Amino acid sequence: MTLFEKIIAREIPAQIIYEDEWACAFHDISPQAPIHVLIVPKKAIPRVGEAVAEDQSQLGALLLTAGKVASQLGVNERSTGFRLVINNGVNAGETVPHLHVHLLAGRSLDWPPG
Numbered sequence: 001m002t003l004f005e006k007i008i009a010r011e012i013p014a015q016i017i018y019e020d021e022w023a024c025a026f027h028d029i030s031p032q033a034p035i036h037v038l039i040v041p042k043k044a045i046p047r048v049g050e051a052v053a054e055d056q057s058q059l060g061a062l063l064l065t066a067g068k069v070a071s072q073l074g075v076n077e078r079s080t081g082f083r084l085v086i087n088n089g090v091n092a093g094e095t096v097p098h099l100h101v102h103l104l105a106g107r108s109l110d111w112p113p114g
């Protein structure tokens with residue numbers, strides 16, 4: 001099982017704030033912004049570059065979940081906003097090989113990212 005599968009199975013504790021049949025969202029253990037939530041598919045796709053055609057619904061569900069979670073956290077407005085990040089592979093800084101979307105919010109975020 002991946003680390004995130006263990007969190008979804010409640011084998012490892014996490015602050016879970018949303019869950020449905022497709023995805024689970026919980027606060028990152030090492031937040032990089034006042035709000036830093038990970039949105040994780042229930043299917044353990046290693047990374048977005050390894051997703052296949054049959055994952056289309058799962059991938060769509062991830063973005064829909066991101067919007068729902070942003071609303072739940074009160075940042076789904078143009079005047080506030082949020083950033084979604086997917087790290088794919090070593091150069092991008094991926095550390096957990098289970099696809100996840102970072103939702104960052106609560107402060108002004110630099111662009112371009114480092």
Ligand code: 5GP
Nearest residue numbers: 014026027028029030087093094095096097
């Ligand atoms: P990546 O670097 O793969 O894009 O993101 C992995 C994220 O998982 C990191 O932001 C890291 O802080 C977070 N993380 C690693 N271990 C744990 C954990 O045990 N619990 C939680 N909630 N987040 C974790």
